Amino acid sequence: MKNLCKENLNEISALLKVLSFDQYTQQSKLLSGSSIGQHVRHILEFYTCLLKGANQGKVNYDLRERDFNIENVTTKAISCIDQILAGLDRLENIGDFILEGNFTKDINRRSNIKTSLERELAYCLEHSIHHQALIKIALIDQNSEQMINESFGVAPATIRHKEAIFTSERVH
Secondary structure, eight states: OHHHHHHHHHHHHHHHTTOOHHHHHOOBGGGTTBOHHHHHHHHHHHHHHHHHHHTTTEEOGGGOOOOHHHHHOHHHHHHHHHHHHHHHHHOOOOOEEEEEEOOSSOTTOOEEEEEEHHHHHHHHHHHHHHHHHHHHHHHHHTTOGGGSOTTTTOOHHHHHHHHHHHHHHHHO
16 A cells, blocks of 8 residues: 555656646635645645654544645645655554544544554545545646646546446447
């Protein structure tokens, strides 16, 4: 799972290297005023929380630090990705640990759920792909979708499903 996460993060990094400041920070009406940078920051925060929490035996995505430099400066985001990639390389399978979070609107409710490193890496990957789909919408809104490939922001299961349909249609 670590390698899949790393591939995904490298895909994001490659996009950041070709985006202009305006493309990265432009607020999209289609995304309720959020920018590509805000979605990138959000993706990276989850990985950062996982890396920090895994070594402590507990991860809590609600406690994100929200470094606004990451959402406004692509080089900061790329540097953060590089740090996450290095952290993933150092991360050992630690067995079970706790996912802590508040999944309600009630300010005082906190849940503890037994989880594993592999499960949380899968969650971070799926979360990233979801936000990449939103980034794709922002790029389309900017008439810049040529900067990414067709599979950017598409879940692997969806890609496999579309390929199966295409193959089935060619056979019949």
